[in-house]
Structure formats: structure tokens, C-alpha cells
Amino acid sequence: xxQPVDLDRRLATWLANEAPVGTPEGLLERSLVxxxxxxxxxxxxxxxxGTAMGRGATSPRLAxxxxxxxxxxxxxxxxxxxxxxxxxVLPPPPTPVPSWDSSLAPVFGLPGRFAFASxxxxxxxxxxxxxxxxxxxxxxxxxxxxxxxxxxxxxxxxVFMSSRGGDPRIYVMDADGTHATLLVDGSGDDxxxxxxxxxxxxxxxxxxxxxxxxGIDGTGDRKVEIRSSxxxxxxxxxxxxxxxxAELVIGFDTSPEGGDLQIYRLGIxxxxxxxLNTSPVDDGTPALSPDGSRIAFQSDRDGGCLFVMAADGSxxxxxxxxxxxxxxxxxxxxxxxIGWAGARRVDHDxxxxxxxxxxxxxxxxxxxxxxxxxxxxxxxxx
Amino acid sequence: xxxxxxLARDGDVDAxxxxxxxxxxxxxxxxxxxxRDAPSAEDAVQEALVEAWRSIRGLRDPDRFDAxxxxxxxxxxxxxxxxxxxxxxxxxxxxxxxxxxxxxxSLSLANRDEIERGFRRxxxxxxxxxxxxxxxGLPLTDVxxxxxxxxxxxxxxxxxxxxxxxxxxxxxxxxxxxxxxxxA
Numbered sequence: 001x002x003q004p005v006d007l008d009r010r011l012a013t014w015l016a017n018e019a020p021v022g023t024p025e026g027l028l029e030r031s032l033v034x035x036x037x038x039x040x041x042x043x044x045x046x047x048x049x050g051t052a053m054g055r056g057a058t059s060p061r062l063a064x065x066x067x068x069x070x071x072x073x074x075x076x077x078x079x080x081x082x083x084x085x086x087x088x089v090l091p092p093p094p095t096p097v098p099s100w101d102s103s104l105a106p107v108f109g110l111p112g113r114f115a116f117a118s119x120x121x122x123x124x125x126x127x128x129x130x131x132x133x134x135x136x137x138x139x140x141x142x143x144x145x146x147x148x149x150x151x152x153x154x155x156x157x158x159v160f161m162s163s164r165g166g167d168p169r170i171y172v173m174d175a176d177g178t179h180a181t182l183l184v185d186g187s188g189d190d191x192x193x194x195x196x197x198x199x200x201x202x203x204x205x206x207x208x209x210x211x212x213x214x215g216i217d218g219t220g221d222r223k224v225e226i227r228s229s230x231x232x233x234x235x236x237x238x239x240x241x242x243x244x245x246a247e248l249v250i251g252f253d254t255s256p257e258g259g260d261l262q263i264y265r266l267g268i269x270x271x272x273x274x275x276l277n278t279s280p281v282d283d284g285t286p287a288l289s290p291d292g293s294r295i296a297f298q299s300d301r302d303g304g305c306l307f308v309m310a311a312d313g314s315x316x317x318x319x320x321x322x323x324x325x326x327x328x329x330x331x332x333x334x335x336x337x338i339g340w341a342g343a344r345r346v347d348h349d350x351x352x353x354x355x356x357x358x359x360x361x362x363x364x365x366x367x368x369x370x371x372x373x374x375x376x377x378x379x380x381x382x
Numbered sequence: 383x384x385x386x387x388x389l390a391r392d393g394d395v396d397a398x399x400x401x402x403x404x405x406x407x408x409x410x411x412x413x414x415x416x417x418r419d420a421p422s423a424e425d426a427v428q429e430a431l432v433e434a435w436r437s438i439r440g441l442r443d444p445d446r447f448d449a450x451x452x453x454x455x456x457x458x459x460x461x462x463x464x465x466x467x468x469x470x471x472x473x474x475x476x477x478x479x480x481x482x483x484x485x486x487x488s489l490s491l492a493n494r495d496e497i498e499r500g501f502r503r504x505x506x507x508x509x510x511x512x513x514x515x516x517x518x519g520l521p522l523t524d525v526x527x528x529x530x531x532x533x534x535x536x537x538x539x540x541x542x543x544x545x546x547x548x549x550x551x552x553x554x555x556x557x558x559x560x561x562x563x564x565x566a
Contacts, residue, residue, distance in 0.1 A: 007548055011544075
């Protein structure tokens with residue numbers, strides 16, 4: 001048995017041994033170059049969130065937030081006073097103040113509604129808003145990260161990952177943030193996933209890379225066994241479900257050594273794999289258009305960035321250069337636009353903002369500038 | 383320090399550069415220990431400094447600069463920890479379990495590997511608490527202030543982290559044959 005004091009000592013010793021001496025050459029200089037290129041926040045956005053960092057005069061924005069919180073507390077007390085039957089009703093999170101610059105250009109004509117995760121607070125929470133940046137709503141606010149929201153096909157519910165209970169688990173809630181319930185009490189390494197076209201099931205991968213399908217009521221969890229001995233499976237992710245309900249669009253690492261992501265279609269009934277335009281470089285984060293005819297995906301081919309191809313892997317066309325990689329893409333409900341948010345660590349100049357582009361590569365626009373948004377999912381209006 | 387923060391808050395980039403120069407070694411060490419990966423740690427520090435410059439006007443108490451910077455670094459570490467979850471390949475090292483235990487109080491190679499393996503299993507939030515508490519030597523109340531979470535949450539994260547580590551170490555002790563694995 002490892003004694004507490006012994007473990008504390010071992011940890012402290014290990015950390016002291018592992019701590020780097022000094023900083024990598026040029027890190028300060030590179031950082032300062034980036035600082036020199038960075039626009040500062042406007043004054044009205046500069047309240048530091050949290051507890052102790054923002055001591056001092058109360059800003060109008062903070063005052064507004066306090067008033068909203070006060071009203072919500074009063075409303076909650078009123079709900080409690082109604083009777084025992086209402087005690088399981090939690091108050092919704094306060095209406096959030098946009099974290100992006102209010103002077104951004106207006107947006108017109110984009111359909112549907114966005115769901116996304118943001119760490120504008122002290123952890124990741126899930127928000128929704130219209131693509132024109134109106135009707136911003138915060139759906140979750142419990143301690144722990146709430147990420148990877150996915151709209152149901154009818155826009156009435158959202159599945160998401162949450163670490164509110166410790167390790168990340170898959171939950172489902174109504175589109176207004178109420179009635180959040182645990183859907184998959186897995187190993188903590190599960191990953192979402194996709195809704196079935198009829199909205200009755202959800203596909204996800206467990207920590208071993210095995211694909212599962214579970215009913216949205218939490219019943220009928222079953223594995224989809226992959227029938228192939230020709231590929232090594234690692235880093236598996238389910239990204240979409242074909243409109244006919246027969247196949248999943250998945251991405252996984254086909255190299256035993258890692259580092260060769262490819263996109264496949266996986267037959268749900270027979271476990272058959274169909275490669276889609278495999279290349280010697282990474283292809284990933286595929287998103288199927290609503291009518292199932294096209295797939296948007298990220299690729300390192302030809303200098304890398306966002307591409308589209310037909311659903312059978314033919315007719316690959318580049319949409320952008322120099323965009324962020326690694327985060328999910330999502331089509332607008334009318335199939336005209338592709339949206340994404342977030343940037344992987346290798347892309348210093350790609351902030352965590354929402355971007356959209358038409359399916360033909362025109363009209364690329366960055367809709368937010370707050371650098372705090374990931375996991376965009378573009379769903380129908382509830 | 384306080385004067386430099388006030389200057390930086392007013393837009394003096396030279397003052398901010400001096401602040402960055404003074405704190406970057408500490409910030410990098412914390413990020414490196416949390417993420418266990420040098421390139422990711424460099425990215426996290428760069429992004430934290432950029433974010434600090436963007437939002438330093440909102441830092442009302444200049445004396446909180448150091449805690450605030452650590453908070454930004456931990457935030458960026460959480461982002462990087464998340465970014466890797468889609469393709470999380472962890473190579474475990476070959477252990478030389480027959481190596482003798484050192485007698486000078488330092489950790490043996492096997493001990494270091496055991497702790498490394500257990501530490502990598504922890505989520506970034508728990509790693510941050512461990513690094514700030516056991517490496518920086520901060521009391522839990524200060525850790526709570528940096529992470530902007532209640533002290534009780536810090537305690538529970540620390541408790542959960544040490545429980546997980548202890549379980550991992552004891553599992554290793556029961557399975558001395560464990561040599562190599564790959565989590566994909």
C-alpha cells in the first residue's frame with residue numbers, strides 16, 4: 001500500500017526532476033512577435049472573469065451580470081416556494097454577454113442555429129446562438145467541461161460530453177439546456193459521435209476505438225464490429241451517419257505507428273469498410289452534407305486545409321488554404337455552407353472563432369473574434 | 383513588477399515584454415510538467431502570453447499578475463490537452479524493473495516511469511492542481527485562486543488525482559511484467 005506522505009514526497013521529487021531548466025531557445029522572442037501582431041481587446045470587454053483577478057471597481061458589464069444573477073436567484077427561490085414537486089427544476093444559466101466585438105460586420109441569410117463549446121468562463125460550457133450572432137444562450141454551467149454538442153436531426157435535443165461527474169461521459173439534454181441526463185456511463189474515454197437520421201440513436205466510440213450505437217433513451221447499446229483485417233485501428237472517431245441510416249462516416253489511424261488518419265464508410269449491418277479517397281497524408285474530421293451527397297474534410301494533401309469530395313470519395317476539390325485543422329466541420333441545414341470553430345495547437349495564427357464558407361469555396365467569413373469557441377455543430381432551428 | 387503591469391495595461395509593449403521575460407521560465411516549467419510534451423508546452427505559453435496582452439486591461443489588481451498568468455497558462459494547457467483527445471497515442475517506455483533502487487532519496491527509473499504513467503492518465507485539471515501544489519509549493523487556497531475554483535474543488539481534485547495515482551502505482555506493483563502499451 002502506498003502511504004499518502006510517501007506518495008506526496010515521490011510526486012514532489014518526480015516533479016522537481018522532470019521540471020525543465022530554462023526555456024527553449026527563441027520561445028520568448030517568438031512569443032513577443034506574436035504579441036506584437038495581436039490586437040488588444042476593446043475596453044468594454046476587459047473584465048477578467050473569475051473571482052480574485054478582477055477586484056476593484058465594478059464595470060457596467062459586471063453590474064449587469066450581477067443583476068441578472070440576482071434576478072435568477074430570486075426566480076429560483078420562487079420556484080422552490082411553489083412546492084416539492086418543482087424542486088428538481090434548476091434555474092437556467094444567466095443570459096450570456098457576447099464575448100466577441102460588437103462592431104463585427106452584420107451577418108445575413110444563414111439558416112439554422114449553432115451549438116458550440118466555449119471556455120469563456122472557467123471551464124467549457126455549451127452555448128447556442130443564431131448564425132447572425134443573435135439569441136445567444138448558455139445551456140450548461142455546472143463545474144466540469146461540457147463539450148462536443150451535437151444537434152438531434154429535429155433540433156430538439158443535444159448530446160454532449162461532460163466531465164461534471166468526474167471523468168467525461170456522454171449526456172443528452174433538451175435544446176434549451178434542461179433535462180440533462182447521463183446517456184453513456186462508459187470508461188471516460190468515449191467520444192461522440194453522430195445522431196441517427198431518425199433521431200432515435202447515437203453512435204460513439206469507446207476508449208478502445210470500438211464503435212457503439214445506443215438508443216437515445218440509454219437502451220440497446222451495441223458494438224459495431226469492423227470486419228477487416230487489413231487495417232490497424234487507432235484514434236477512431238465517428239463523425240457522421242448517412243441519411244439512409246445504413247452507414248457511418250468514420251476516421252481512424254491506419255498506421256500501427258500512428259500518424260496516418262484516413263476516412264472510411266462503415267456499414268452498420270455488416271461492419272464492412274469502404275475507404276474514401278485515401279491519400280498518403282492525413283485526412284480527417286469528415287462531415288457529410290445533409291443530403292448525403294458530399295463530404296467536407298480536413299486534409300494535409302497539397303499543402304493542407306479544407307476539402308470537399310463526393311460521398312463516394314470522387315471529385316476532391318480544395319475549398320481553403322491555411323485554415324485550422326483537427327476540429328469538426330458541420331454543414332448548414334440547407335447544405336449550402338460549411339462551418340467550423342477551433343484550431344489545433346500547431347496553428348498559432350488560427351484563433352478559436354467560428355468560420356463559415358460556402359460549399360463551392362466562396363464567401364469565407366469569420367463570424368466571431370473572441371478566440372474562445374470550439375466544437376461547432378450547425379443544426380436546424382428548434 | 384506592479385509598475386510594469388500598470389504600464390503594460392496602458393499599452394506599453396516594452397513593459398509587457400519585460401514582464402514576459404521575467405515570468406516565461408516559470409510558465410514554461412508549469413506547462414511542460416502539466417502537458418508532458420515540449421512542443422505543446424511552448425504553444426501553451428505562447429498562447430497564454432498573447433491572451434495576456436489582449437486582455438491585460440481587465441487585470442484590475444496588478445499584484446495578481448503572476449497568479450493571472452499562471453491561470454492563463456493552465457487554461458491553454460487544458461485546450462491542448464483537449465486537442466489531443468481525438469488522436470491520443472501514448473507510448474509507454476520499456477521498464478528496467480531489475481534496476482537497483484538509489485540510496486540517495488531520488489527516484490529509481492522504474493519509480494519515475496510508474497509515476498509518469500499514472501500522471502498521464504490524469505485529466506489536465508488534476509495535473510494542474512498537482513503541479514501547482516507539489517511543484518510550485520502553493521497552498522491549496524492559492525491554487526484555488528489561480529484556477530478560479532472553490533478551495534473545496536481543489537481539494538477534491540487533488541484527492542481524486544492522488545487516489546488515481548496510488549491505484550496506478552499499486553497496479554504496476556502487482557504487474558511487474560508490464561512493459562509496453564499503446565492507447566489509441
